[in-house]
Amino acid sequence: SRIKVGLVFGGRSGEHEVSIISAQAIAKGLTTPANPDRYELIPFYIDKNGAWLGAEIAASILKTGQPHPPSETPPPNFWNFPPQASEVDVWFPILHGPNGEDGTVQGLFKLVQKPWVGSGVAASAVGMDKILMKAVFAAAGLEQVAYLPVNRSQIWSDPCVYSHLCDHIESTLGYPCFVKPANLGSSVGIAKVKTRDQLTTALDNAASYDTRIIVEAGVVAREVECAVLGNDRPQASVIGEITYTSEFYDYETKYTDGRANLIIPADLPTEVIEKIQAMSITAFNAIGAAGLARLDFFYVEKTGEILINEVNTLPGFTALSMYPQLWEKTGLAFPDLVHQLVQLALERGAV
Template identity: 50%
Template sequence: MTGKIRVAVVFGGQSGEHDVSLRSAQAILRHIDRERFAAIPIGITRDGHWLIGGDPLKELAARSRLPLEPELTEAAADLKQGAPQRLLIPEPILAGSVDVVFPVLHGPYGEDGTIQGLLELAGVPYVGCGVLASAVAMDKPTAKRLFASVGLDQARWLAFTHHEWHCRQDDLIGQIERELGYPCFVKPANLGSSVGVSKARGRAELVKAVELAARYDRRIVVEEAIDARELEVSVLGNDEPVASIVGEIVPSREFYDYEAKYIDSNSQLLIPAPISEEQAETVRRMAIEAFRVIDGAGMARVDFFLERSTGRILVNEVNTIPGFTAISMYPKLWEASGLCFRDLITRLIELALERHQEQRRRRSR
């Protein structure tokens, strides 16, 4: 391990995307270049304890509702023997025992700026967006307002708190029906992987969908349903981000929900997306603009709708810690663009170290 860069791959966490995070970490640990990097797996349990040493991925996977990918079972981490230690704070990270952190924590308490703030305080480089971009992208209403500020087209939407829903439910239902209509999509304001997302076709389904979303967040977003194709593009870089080729999701179900993403294997990923070059260039340009308006760094996957009836391209959301599973678009799009999984991981780590060095230079002036 002498001379290798020590990379802590942090996964699990307390969000509804805990199980998906394990699959992403599994793929990263499998593909990381072990000639250059010493991979140190660090798991976070659902109750917020840090598992360090041993094989925390195996321990968390034993209680996961989403099995690990069988083709990625080969151990790729530099593991210590024995059971993992269960800690309340990440002592090896805060004590400087790692050189860089690769957070693979999808959703709240990992993708929303919280762990990024901890790492900033500790002075530890980390892969991906900083505190501001992470928090903004995770909070759908805030991100949507920023997209609107630079003229990025998007679906109509409304947001409200669960408290507001209980206090004036009839008023909000009326507003949704007037401004958005049915069908519409109901989502937690801060979550991903389609967890807690429902399609409401009428008032009864709307009420049920809001109550489901409220299990995951105190704030709820309702969006108009667009008859559209779903496009995705991967962004990579710091001050000079670049966009991959464009891919298309063809869900196996009515929409690309959790089941269609991770359980049902019949969803299709079309790479490249069968769209015109002009449309592809527009999507790439809008992806970089969305990345820049949130002050992104390192990586993001930007999702779009291509409206069938009009050809309008609408930005949906930015994911600052996209999936790295065997079926995830982020690495697949870069592979199709000429950057293999191993080299993508290497480039992300390099970008993290470059950004950290630039921050240190500014602080020392």
């Protein structure tokens, strides 16, 4: 009989809309004739307030692509999930950002002892928190930009402490630098800053998103990405490059049609490709990822340096997203990719 896949999408995160589009693509991929009678889909939608809505509403959102108006009541207690949840054999969370990519939902699946697609609790949490992530990457010997971790309390503090923090950022990182909430995605809350004024504005803004903030030295480089698939023997895809004309790869550039170009495979020397693939596997293993991850890099052409930027343990998964396209160009079509992901989840079990 068909395996029942609980596809969870939406979520209490700034990446809610992207998640809906990712889920539409995955739903189609799991049930296309290329996966004949393999999977029965049970969709679950998490609204913007965190309430779980059952298969009927979720299916209609998959059809229309429109978010459901958020519930006014607080999210349900965990004994209050839609009844169809008890039928699920394997979960497929396609939630981007906080409350989904960060280990929270993975912990729920682990508690109910059902396997799920993607990384476990610790790897998801480390992958989402850019401060923890960078510490783990450094321990694995991966090169990255200079950075400073900042705590919100240093920003929401007396002017003297705040000013000292800004002096320290200016003297150690200089301008331009990037201010980021530690736990987010899709460039939400990120600013490229060139002056002290912009720095304080960016820090104040980032502090409204997260208690932890990271400031990084800005680098001038080509942006390249690699997709990894697997559990104990992870494989790296071909490399993709992103080009754009905006100041950086910000939210608008990511999600406005025609603003960014994905070049797959990227035009790079063989040794650079091989190094990025090797670094991707090292990074995947370093955080203890499972199933899938997309690794983002800076390639400084002038010096030949390859710096790891970050990992995304639940990367964008629309038909046009980098992750599935990288596998497509590596020789794994979308329906085969989602099939493999579910099989990897079943193989790993609820750990």
